[in-house]
Amino acid sequence: MLVWVYWIVGLTLVTYISVQVIKRYPQYGFAALTGFYIIYLGASQVLATRIILFDLGFYTFFAPAAVFIYPFIAQVIDMINEVYGRRSTQVAILIAFATQVLLILFIAMVNTLSPAPFFAFEDAWKSLFGLSIRITAASWIAFILCSNLDAVVFAALKQRFLERENKFRYDTSLNPYIWLRSSVSDAMNLTLDSMIFVTLAFFGLMPVIPLIIGQIVSKNVIGFIDNPWFVWYKRMLKWPFAKTRQTRSGSDTKRYVVVLVLLP
Template identity: 60%
Template structure:
């Protein structure tokens, strides 16, 4: 049975970022935080864009529909865990604030450019406006759910690391499941309550996000072991 192309892209991108992040931290620790925040921010920006595309999510025994961004949300949790593991909870919350500010700017830039008149020969104006003209309600729901689920992830991860320092899988998987579940609940209710059936949307997002979130846990374990096997050094 052929592997769906989406999983090839998913595995390749997660592998590259995990290795590059660990290498930079090991080789140039002073640049590691900046590198991880950069990856974290591009994940977040990309998820805001691809969330506009609804996809069919086929588990083999059950099919449901969800935003395409469900493939990227676990990347966010993975990146924030990678920051938390090396730089601690305080810097993790700082990374969340930085990423949030970039998303506010992103939306402002979209609104700014959408206010301009399109060229008469630009044939994709309707499609462009359809994708990038999000309602204020959805934007606010997205921002609030992001702030809650990412800060919750950071707190739970740090707490589990202090409580069970040897249990790498536990702190990564548990923080992801808890935060991604809260994200689905908060976002769907705030964005679609009263205008769409929220229960099916919540179930679809929770199942998809947590399934993919658990699948990326081995990469975090690899990241942790790489850093343990290659003690951090500061080389110029």
């Protein structure tokens, strides 16, 4: 149960802080969201080294611990896309990819060094951070393909249903078109990522079908559960944003208008 408390606190902090930065300091909004995106992505690489048991009562399976936070990576892509558009989202994806390449290079660099004679955790270090070229390549290929697919699908759905979304007269949290683009784009991202990564990384070494099913189920369940945070993000970015920015100076108001234009 405690894991869900940590999970909720993490998502809530990232979502709330992101909105506040975008509203108060629009020029730093993209940087803030990209920063959170990179943190979640880097953390998922570390957490993936631990395999955990999922017991749903009626079905039990194993999956990397990263499945708890990896779906929110797709959510952050949506958050960037919602405000800054597809092209900026793809720039953020490339920046995040570059940081992961650097992370691997740094780990490989440290692995070439000799451990201190009194360092008692060398075997544990190697078991956690011993690099597999095949797994690393599979991870990179899946990330680039699926993240860009997410960005394209989200932007296409937003454009396709923008008029209907704007005509919706009830509360933003009930708008089905906001839920639609986030849910569909994330589900496609997470499902395809599981299929590509597991197949490229483990085909011929172990049965891949159970691994694929386990990752698809766990990622999509958690991805669906975190959708309300995107809707909350969208809701906070609407009219309170306009009232807040209109009380600022003239130069600030201009910055506010630029950001607001990107919001339906």
